[in-house]
Amino acid sequence: MELNAIIKQVNKIFIELFEDESIVLSEKSDTSEVEAWDSLNHIQVITAVEKYFKIRFELNELLNFQNIGDLCRGVQAKLG
Amino acid sequence: MISTSIVYFIFLVCTLIVFYLSPVKYRNYVLIIASLVFYTYVKFSYVIIILTVISTNYVIGIKIEDSDTKKLKTRYLYLSLLINLGILIYFKYWNSIINNISLFSADSFLKNNFLLREIILPLGLSYYIFQTIGYILDIYRGSRKSEKNFSKFSLFILFFPKLLVGPIERAKNLLPQLGKYHLLNKEDLIAGGKLIIWGLFKKLVVADRISLYVDAVYSNLPSHNASTFCLATLLYPIQVYADFSGYTDIAIGSARLFGINLMENFKQPLFAKNVSDFWRRWHISLSSWVSDYIYTPIVIKRRDWGSFGVVYALLISFIIIGVWHGASWNYVIFGIIQAAALIYDLETKNFRKKLSKRIPGYIYNTFSILLTFLFFAFSLVVFRTTNLSGAVNIIHVMLSGSGKLFIDHPSTMLFIIIGSVILLTSDFIKEYGKTRYNVIHVRGWIFQALAYSLLILYIIVAGVFDGGQFIYFAF
Numbered sequence: 001m002e003l004n005a006i007i008k009q010v011n012k013i014f015i016e017l018f019e020d021e022s023i024v025l026s027e028k029s030d031t032s033e034v035e036a037w038d039s040l041n042h043i044q045v046i047t048a049v050e051k052y053f054k055i056r057f058e059l060n061e062l063l064n065f066q067n068i069g070d071l072c073r074g075v076q077a078k079l080g
Numbered sequence: 081m082i083s084t085s086i087v088y089f090i091f092l093v094c095t096l097i098v099f100y101l102s103p104v105k106y107r108n109y110v111l112i113i114a115s116l117v118f119y120t121y122v123k124f125s126y127v128i129i130i131l132t133v134i135s136t137n138y139v140i141g142i143k144i145e146d147s148d149t150k151k152l153k154t155r156y157l158y159l160s161l162l163i164n165l166g167i168l169i170y171f172k173y174w175n176s177i178i179n180n181i182s183l184f185s186a187d188s189f190l191k192n193n194f195l196l197r198e199i200i201l202p203l204g205l206s207y208y209i210f211q212t213i214g215y216i217l218d219i220y221r222g223s224r225k226s227e228k229n230f231s232k233f234s235l236f237i238l239f240f241p242k243l244l245v246g247p248i249e250r251a252k253n254l255l256p257q258l259g260k261y262h263l264l265n266k267e268d269l270i271a272g273g274k275l276i277i278w279g280l281f282k283k284l285v286v287a288d289r290i291s292l293y294v295d296a297v298y299s300n301l302p303s304h305n306a307s308t309f310c311l312a313t314l315l316y317p318i319q320v321y322a323d324f325s326g327y328t329d330i331a332i333g334s335a336r337l338f339g340i341n342l343m344e345n346f347k348q349p350l351f352a353k354n355v356s357d358f359w360r361r362w363h364i365s366l367s368s369w370v371s372d373y374i375y376t377p378i379v380i381k382r383r384d385w386g387s388f389g390v391v392y393a394l395l396i397s398f399i400i401i402g403v404w405h406g407a408s409w410n411y412v413i414f415g416i417i418q419a420a421a422l423i424y425d426l427e428t429k430n431f432r433k434k435l436s437k438r439i440p441g442y443i444y445n446t447f448s449i450l451l452t453f454l455f456f457a458f459s460l461v462v463f464r465t466t467n468l469s470g471a472v473n474i475i476h477v478m479l480s481g482s483g484k485l486f487i488d489h490p491s492t493m494l495f496i497i498i499g500s501v502i503l504l505t506s507d508f509i510k511e512y513g514k515t516r517y518n519v520i521h522v523r524g525w526i527f528q529a530l531a532y533s534l535l536i537l538y539i540i541v542a543g544v545f546d547g548g549q550f551i552y553f554a555f
Contacts, residue, residue, distance in 0.1 A: 019430075038360075
């Protein structure tokens with residue numbers, strides 16, 4: 001799956017989760033860019049992404065994700 | 081050597097002269113020697129402890145990186161945790177643990193045999209132990225390489241401006257800056273100098289003035305009434321903030337004079353709109369440390385538990401933040417209260433979002449700021465009292481009556497009001513961005529020079545110069 005297609009899909013997940021149509025994600029987007037996304041609901045984002053793509057991240061993988069690009073590359077690697 | 085003392089500033093100026101006169105390649109050594117002198121001046125035995133932490137963790141960091149298997153890496157991680165937490169527990173928590181266990185036993189065997197009679201908490205221990213653990217965990221996770229240069233690693237832990245009061249630095253921020261020094265730079269000198277003056281104002285004028293009042297109230301609890309407790313309760317958060325952030329500003333300002341940027345530790349916390357927002361602005365180096373190394377790993381591991389996983393992770397994280405302050409049940413309860421408020425924040429997020437759309441923004445925000453401040457002020461009653469019954473008693477008195485307000489010296493109250501207004505106005509302007517009205521950030525060197533001259537004059541007139549007390553040294 002193309003990285004851009006994954007970002008697009010993750011964007012949809014964000015819009016649904018945070019009930020905010022205005023969210024536009026890019027590879028460099030992080031918690032400072034998306035107002036509603038913080039450390040408290042970060043795990044909701046992760047579980048929603050894992051559920052949608054039917055994947056499971058390891059603890060160390062998740063700890064090293066710094067932005068949406070890292071997360072989506074992680075998804076891409078899992079999907080093979 | 082308190083960083084508000086004359087001795088500290090003489091030491092700082094001497095170190096700066098030697099630092100800038102030395103070739104760049106020797107400057108790390110200049111700062112290491114200066115930091116060792118600084119710490120020796122505080123107490124020689126502390127140096128032995130910190131050198132043990134530095135040397136063992138330097139080796140372990142490299143060993144973790146070089147280990148081929150996860151199992152071996154984990155063994156080295158446990159060894160590091162054993163050393164670091166062992167030292168921390170021995171000096172900070174041992175007596176309290178023995179005392180608490182003894183409560184459940186009839187005889188005094190434990191107390192007689194295991195209580196340490198003359199144990200003194202080395203200053204800065206909690207700060208540099210957490211910093212070291214963060215460094216080791218980063219290597220273990222593979223998010224950074226170990227530091228091979230021993231002098232650089234030693235300076236990372238020892239750097240004297242942040243040694244006693246933090247910020248709890250991160251390897252990714254501080255290590256790359258060590259060794260990359262430039263020529264004496266006007267910008268650094270001005271920015272550092274301004275921060276130091278501002279820090280001195282916060283500490284000597286605001287915090288120490290308020291402490292004269294708050295200490296008078298808390299040292300004689302039975303003599304005071306509800307009105308007095310309410311005023312002391314409302315002033316105490318401003319005192320703690322001015323005290324801790326004042327010292328932090330001096331630390332960050334001192335580091336800046338050497339061209340080193342330490343991380344931000346406070347971001348107008350008294351203007352936070354909810355408790356989660358507050359903890360993103362208050363003692364950021366500790367709260368982000370706990371978020372990265374405690375909260376996030378727990379919440380990830382327990383993500384199948386749903387929202388209970390978040391509750392569980394928050395409770396553990398805030399109990400650790402509480403206990404970081406000391407081995408007392410008061411701090412545990414302080415942590416639990418903060419966690420409970422964060423859980424409330426999380427559960428009511430959508431409701432509050434909808435509510436904020438129905439009420440004019442300035443009204444909603446003002447109420448949110450006031451409520452957050454009041455919550456923090458009342459939670460600090462538990463933090464300030466030395467025993468739980470004292471805290472319960474104060475809250476009981478506050479809820480059950482009024483009475484004539486205790487004013488010790490009218491001049492103290494006047495200085496408190498002026499100092500607090502200047503501090504909060506500056507934070508207000510920083511928060512809402514109208515920097516041209518801020519005496520600390522005004523443009524034009526004439527205005528700046530005038531503003532800072534007035535501030536220095538006011539520090540001399542209204543400052544408390546008896547040495548005072550730094551609340552966060554004890555941690």
